[in-house]
Each structure stands twice: as C-alpha cells, then as structure tokens.
Amino acid sequence: MSFxxxxxxxxxxxxxxxxxxxxxxxxxxxxxxxxxxRFARRRYLRxxxxxxxxxxxxxxxxxxxESGRL
Amino acid sequence: xxxxxxxxxxxxxxxxxxxxxxxxxxxxxLALGLLVIGTFWGLAVAPPDxxxxxxxxxIYVHVPSAILAQSAYMxxxxxxxxxxVWRMKLADMVLATTVPFGMSxxxxxxxxxxxxxxxxxGAWWVWDARTTSMLVLLFLYIGLYALRQAVPRQETAGRACxxxxxxxVVNIPIIKYSVDWWLTLHQGATFKLTESPSMPxxxxxxxxxxxxxxxxxxxxxxxxxLRLEILRREHGTAWVQELMAGGRT
Numbered sequence: 001m002s003f004x005x006x007x008x009x010x011x012x013x014x015x016x017x018x019x020x021x022x023x024x025x026x027x028x029x030x031x032x033x034x035x036x037x038r039f040a041r042r043r044y045l046r047x048x049x050x051x052x053x054x055x056x057x058x059x060x061x062x063x064x065x066e067s068g069r070l
Numbered sequence: 071x072x073x074x075x076x077x078x079x080x081x082x083x084x085x086x087x088x089x090x091x092x093x094x095x096x097x098x099x100l101a102l103g104l105l106v107i108g109t110f111w112g113l114a115v116a117p118p119d120x121x122x123x124x125x126x127x128x129i130y131v132h133v134p135s136a137i138l139a140q141s142a143y144m145x146x147x148x149x150x151x152x153x154x155v156w157r158m159k160l161a162d163m164v165l166a167t168t169v170p171f172g173m174s175x176x177x178x179x180x181x182x183x184x185x186x187x188x189x190x191x192g193a194w195w196v197w198d199a200r201t202t203s204m205l206v207l208l209f210l211y212i213g214l215y216a217l218r219q220a221v222p223r224q225e226t227a228g229r230a231c232x233x234x235x236x237x238x239v240v241n242i243p244i245i246k247y248s249v250d251w252w253l254t255l256h257q258g259a260t261f262k263l264t265e266s267p268s269m270p271x272x273x274x275x276x277x278x279x280x281x282x283x284x285x286x287x288x289x290x291x292x293x294x295x296l297r298l299e300i301l302r303r304e305h306g307t308a309w310v311q312e313l314m315a316g317g318r319t
Contacts, residue, residue, distance in 0.1 A: 001114060001115060002114060002115060002116060002117055002118060003114060009113075009114060012123075012124040012125070012127070013118060013123045013124040014123070014124075015123055015124045015125035015189055018125050018128065018185050018186065018188060018189050019113075019124060019125060019127050019128060021185050022128040022131055022132065022181075022182040022185045022186065023109070023113070023131060025131075025178055025181050025182060025185075026131035026135065026178060026182065029135070029174045029175070029177070029178045030105070030287060032174070033170075033171055033174060033287075033291050034098075034287075034290075034291065036170075037291060037294035037295055037298065038294075040298055041294070041297075041298045044298060044301065044302065045301075045314075048301075048305065048314055049314070052314060052315065
C-alpha cells in the first residue's frame with residue numbers, strides 16, 4: 001500500500017483534484033459505452049416486437065419492396 | 071476450420087451473430103476483472119513518482135485510452151480496406167460501430183492528458199506534436215461519424231467512410247513517433263518492443279493490466295454493438311425474423 005490512511009488516499013498528496021477528475025472521466029466513458037449497448041439493444045428489440053405485432057411479416061415485406069428499401 | 075474457411079464465414083453476419091454471444095460475455099467478464107485489479111493496484115498500491123508525486127497515477131487511465139483510441143482506428147482502417155477489396159458486409163458494420171467507441175477513447179485520452187498536463191507542465195493544453203496529432207485523430211473520428219450521417223444510401227456511405235478511414239491511418243505513425251521526431255513536452259513511450267520499460271515493475275505492471283482490461287472492454291463493447299447492428303441491417307432476412315419471433319436474440 002502506498003497510502004497510510006483513507007484521507008491521505010483521497011488527497012493524493014495534493015493532486016487529488018487531477019487524479020480523481022481523470023478517473024471520474026474514465027469511469028463515465030466506460031459506463032456510457034457499456035450502458036449504450038444495453039439500452040439501444042433493449043429499445044430496438046422492443047420496437048421490433050411492436051412492429052411485428054402491428055404489421056405481420058408478409059405485409060411488411062410488401063410495403064418495404066414498394067418503398068424500395070429492400 | 072482453416073483460415074480461409076474462417077474468412078469466408080466472416081462474410082456471413084448470421085454466422086458471426088451465432089458464435090459471438092458467448093465471446094461478448096467472456097470479454098466483458100475479463101475486462102471487469104482486469105480493470106478492477108489494475109485500477110486498484112495503480113491507484114493505491116503502486117509507489118508515487120519521485121518527480122510527479124501522485125499525479126502520475128493518471129497514467130493508468132491516460133495510456134490505455136490513448137492506446138485504444140489508436141488501436142480502434144487501425145481496426146477501422148483494416149475494416150475499410152477489407153470493405154473496399156472484398157465488399158464484406160461485416161467489415162462495414164465494424165467500421166460503423168467502432169467510431170463512437172474510438173471517439174470516446176480519444177476524447178478521454180485528450181481530457182486526462184489535459185488534466186495531467188496542468189500539474190506537470192503548468193498548462194491544460196500545449197500545441198505539442200503529440201497532443202496536436204491526437205486532436206487530429208479526434209477530428210477524423212468526428213469526420214467519420216458525420217460522413218455516415220450525411221450520406222443517405224448505406225452502401226455509398228460505407229465506401230466513403232472506408233476511404234476516409236484508410237487514408238486517415240497515416241495519422242497513426244505520426245502520433246506514435248511524434249515524441250521521437252519532434253522536441254516535445256510529452257514524455258516518450260512507456261512500453262517499447264525493443265527495450266524494457268523505463269519504470270520499475272511495480273509501476274508498469276498495473277499499467278499493463280489496465281491496458282489489457284481496456285482491450286477486453288473494447289472487445290466486449292464491439293461485439294455488443296455489432297450484434298445490434300446485425301439485427302438492424304439484416305432485419306428483413308428470414309433468420310432474424312425467426313430469431314425475433316422466437317424471442318431468442
């Protein structure tokens with residue numbers, strides 16, 4: 001261990017602001033990258049299930065061919 | 071499976087979707103373990119630097135994010151080349167889904183660099199060769215993101231992004247060698263292939279652990295993003311319809 005006590009650890013020898021700002025930013029970036037995937041996937045699956053219910057696959061295929069999307 | 075077979079199978083998003091689920095979780099678990107160990111080790115156990123004191127601990131997030139920013143870009147360059155030569159669908163998906171991750175890593179490297187620069191160099195920002203070339207990398211990521219949004223046709227957008235990604239790879243050696251080619255404030259590389267690190271092991275070991283942790287996180291994140299992109303782009307195919315109908319995504 002490099003530090004004798006918790007307050008010493010948080011103070012980082014006077015560089016606490018810089019160290020914790022960096023680690024905070026890193027945590028945010030990692031968290032948002034991970035959360036985005038889960039969130040976007042869940043939303044997509046929900047929307048796809050909605051579409052599936054509203055329009056049966058055969059009907060949708062016809063629509064999409066018409067609008068030139070397939 | 072031979073390498074050639076593997077290459078051919080990569081052409082099928084369906085095959086990739088079927089095999090990748092477990093890889094995503096394995097990478098994620100590895101990343102979590104490595105990052106918790108590396109961060110605790112770097113923050114609390116490693117000794118302070120004899121000149122920089124405890125501010126040097128920023129290295130354990132700064133260096134991994136900078137390495138990943140460049141690795142992600144090189145992956146996009148490779149994917150761009152594969153797309154232009156073989157027109158592989160999956161390559162365009164890799165190109166598209168790596169952009170937000172790489173952009174966030176570049177921004178994190180620049181931010182932690184600025185925060186480290188303040189107590190070390192006395193300034194948040196200097197127009198130094200290393201920092202400027204990293205800023206160019208950020209602009210390349212923003213350019214790739216904007217280009218895809220601006221071109222409505224998916225195939226055209228993919229090819230345009232592939233060209234930009236491949237051309238932009240020229241910036242990677244500039245970033246890498248910027249600390250050797252020009253006189254800069256930025257310190258030299260910590261890890262080199264040809265010599266042992268200039269730091270003692272108790273300082274560079276946690277760095278190595280965190281770099282590996284960031285790579286595993288990239289793996290997990292990329293697999294997750296790719297699987298969603300496959301569902302989106304292949305939504306009209308029978309196998310995705312079947313998957314969705316059965317709720318087995």
